[in-house]
Amino acid sequence: xxxxxxxxxxxxxxxxxxxxxxxxxxxxxxxxxxxxxxxxxxxxxxxxxxxxxxxxxxxxxxxxxxxxxxxxxxxxxxxxxxxxxxxxxxxxxxxxxxxxxxxxxxxxxxxxxxxxxxxxxxxxxxxxxxxxxxxxxxxxxxxxxxxxxxxxxxxxxxxxxxxxxxxxxxxxxxxxxxxxxxxxxxxxxxxxxxxxxxxxxxxxxxxxxxxxxxxxxxxxxxxxxxxxxxxxxxxxxxxxxxxxxxxxxxxxxxxxxxxxxxxxxxxxxxxxxxxxxxxxxxxxxxxxxxxxxxxxxxxxxxxxxxxxxxxxxxxxxxxxxxxxxxxxxxxxxxxxxxxxxxxxxxxxxxxxxxxxxxxxxxxxxxxxxxxxxxxxxxxxxxxxxxxxxxxxxxxxxxxxxxxxxxxxxxxxxxxxxxxxxxxxxxxxxxxxxxxxxxxxxxxxxxxxxxxxxxxxxxxxxxxxxxxxxxxxxxxxxxxxxxxxxxxxxxxxxxxxxxxxxxxxxxx
Numbered sequence: 001x002x003x004x005x006x007x008x009x010x011x012x013x014x015x016x017x018x019x020x021x022x023x024x025x026x027x028x029x030x031x032x033x034x035x036x037x038x039x040x041x042x043x044x045x046x047x048x049x050x051x052x053x054x055x056x057x058x059x060x061x062x063x064x065x066x067x068x069x070x071x072x073x074x075x076x077x078x079x080x081x082x083x084x085x086x087x088x089x090x091x092x093x094x095x096x097x098x099x100x101x102x103x104x105x106x107x108x109x110x111x112x113x114x115x116x117x118x119x120x121x122x123x124x125x126x127x128x129x130x131x132x133x134x135x136x137x138x139x140x141x142x143x144x145x146x147x148x149x150x151x152x153x154x155x156x157x158x159x160x161x162x163x164x165x166x167x168x169x170x171x172x173x174x175x176x177x178x179x180x181x182x183x184x185x186x187x188x189x190x191x192x193x194x195x196x197x198x199x200x201x202x203x204x205x206x207x208x209x210x211x212x213x214x215x216x217x218x219x220x221x222x223x224x225x226x227x228x229x230x231x232x233x234x235x236x237x238x239x240x241x242x243x244x245x246x247x248x249x250x251x252x253x254x255x256x257x258x259x260x261x262x263x264x265x266x267x268x269x270x271x272x273x274x275x276x277x278x279x280x281x282x283x284x285x286x287x288x289x290x291x292x293x294x295x296x297x298x299x300x301x302x303x304x305x306x307x308x309x310x311x312x313x314x315x316x317x318x319x320x321x322x323x324x325x326x327x328x329x330x331x332x333x334x335x336x337x338x339x340x341x342x343x344x345x346x347x348x349x350x351x352x353x354x355x356x357x358x359x360x361x362x363x364x365x366x367x368x369x370x371x372x373x374x375x376x377x378x379x380x381x382x383x384x385x386x387x388x389x390x391x392x393x394x395x396x397x398x399x400x401x402x403x404x405x406x407x408x409x410x411x412x413x414x415x416x417x418x419x420x421x422x423x424x425x426x427x428x429x430x431x432x433x434x435x436x437x438x439x440x441x442x443x444x445x446x447x448x449x450x451x452x453x454x455x456x457x458x459x460x461x462x463x464x465x466x467x468x469x470x471x472x473x474x475x476x477x478x479x480x481x482x483x484x485x486x487x488x489x490x491x492x493x494x495x496x497x498x499x500x501x502x503x504x505x506x507x
Contacts, residue, residue: 047165055161063149098122113490123154179203179243184213188247229254233261244269277474280482299481316427317420338402341367349432352452357424362412364403389440389469428488429454430476448476456495
C-alpha cells in the first residue's frame with residue numbers, strides 16, 4: 001500500500017516537475033473558471049511582450065545612432081523608422097513560434113540563459129525576413145552596418161530585458177498562484193515543504209488532496225487536507241486553485257482524472273515523474289505511434305568534455321584569484337584581528353575517483369571548533385530533516401564575528417579557487433564530502449565522483465543546508481549524468497541569487 005511514496009528519494013522540485021499543457025481553447029476554459037484565473041498568465045505574457053518590443057526598439061535606435069543612415073546624422077532619414085515600427089509587431093508571432101511566450105516564463109528554473117538560443121534564432125530570422133519584406137515591397141534598404149549592429153544588440157538586450165522583467169514579476173505578490181499538492185505521501189510532502197521554503201516559486205500552498213494521507217511532517221502541520229482526488233474539481237472551484245502538483249497517487253485512473261479535471265478547468269498542472277530520481281535536464285519526450293516516451297540518453301564524459309571543463313576551470317579560477325586578491329588580503333587581516341588562530345582552515349575531502357585532497361577556506365570559527373563539535377551536535381539541523389548523515393548548524397555558537405559575515409556572503413569559500421586551479425576541484429561539480437560523510441555513499445551514488453567536486457553545483461542552488469544527504473546524492477547523480485558546458489554556465493549564474501541573504505551552519 002502506498003509503495004510509490006516510499007520508493008523514491010526526493011530531489012529539487014524545480015528540476016523534476018514536468019509541465020502538462022492545457023487544451024488549446026483557452027478563452028472557453030477561462031470563461032468557465034473563477035474570475036482572474038487567467039490574469040497571471042495574461043500579465044506575465046504581456047510583460048514579456050512589452051519587454052521584447054522595448055528592447056528591440058532600443059537596439060534599433062542605438063544601431064541607428066552608431067551607424068547613421070545619411071549625412072552623418074543618426075535620424076536624418078525617417079523612412080527607416082517608419083519601416084521598423086511597421087514591422088515591429090511581427091516579432092510577437094515570430095517569438096511565439098520559438099516558444100518565447102509559451103508556458104510560464106517566471107518559473108524558478110526558467111532563466112534568461114535558457115532563452116538565449118531561441119532569441120538568437122528568432123532575431124536572426126527576423127532580420128532576414130525584414131530584409132526580404134523590404135526588398136519585395138520596394139521599401140528603403142537599411143545599411144549593412146545598421147543591420148549587423150541591430151542584430152548584435154538585440155541578441156544581447158532582449159535576454160537582459162527578459163531577465164529584468166522576470167525579476168520584477170517574481171516580486172509581485174499578485175502573480176502568486178494558489179496551489180494544491182495531490183498526494184500527501186513522502187514525495188508530496190517534500191514538494192510542499194520546498195514550496196513553502198521558497199517564495200520565489202510563486203506558489204501559495206493551500207493544502208493537500210489525498211483520501212489516505214500519511215502523517216504530515218511537523219513543518220506542514222498547519223496545511224489542511226482538503227479532500228480526496230475525486231473532490232479535486234470542487235476544491236479547485238471553492239478555493240480558487242490555479243496550480244496543481246500531482247505527486248503520485250496509488251490509483252493510476254485517479255491520476256488521469258486529476259490531469260483531465262485540471263485541463264477542463266484551465267488549471268496549470270505539474271506532474272512528478274515516477275522515476276524522477278534519474279530524470280534530468282537531458283530527458284526528451286518522444287512518441288511511439290501516439291504513446292509518449294521519456295528518452296534518457298546515456299551520459300558521455302569523454303576526453304573532449306573534460307578538456308573543455310578543465311579549460312573553463314583554469315580561466316575562471318585565475319581570473320577570480322587575481323580580481324579577489326585585494327579582498328583576500330583584507331579578509332586575512334580581519335580574521336587575525338578578530339580571533340586567535342590561523343587565517344586558513346584546512347580539511348580533508350574526498351575528490352574525483354575517491355582520492356582525498358585538502359580543501360582550504362577562510363577560518364570562520366574559533367580555533368578549537370573541531371574539539372568542541374560534540375558540545376553542539378544536538379543542534380544539527382539535519383536531525384530535523386530526518387537525515388543526520390551531514391552536519392550543519394544554523395547560528396553555530398562557534399562562529400566568530402568576522403566568520404558570520406564571511407558565511408553570509410560565502411566569501412569564506414573563495415580560497416577554494418586555488419584548489420580549482422590545482423585541479424583538485426572544479427568551478428561546478430558534486431559536493432565535496434568529508435570522509436565521515438563519504439562512508440555512507442555506495443553503489444550508484446559513487447557515480448557522483450566521476451567528475452571533480454565543485455565550488456558550486458546543483459546542491460548549492462537547490463537549497464544548500466536544507467538539502468538532505470539523500471537529496472544531495474540524487475542531485476549530484478543528475479548533475480554527472482546530465483553534464484553539459486552550458487549547464488555549468490547556468491549553474492554559475494544561478495549560484496549568485498542562491499547565495500544572497502542566506503547563511504550556513506557547520507563546516
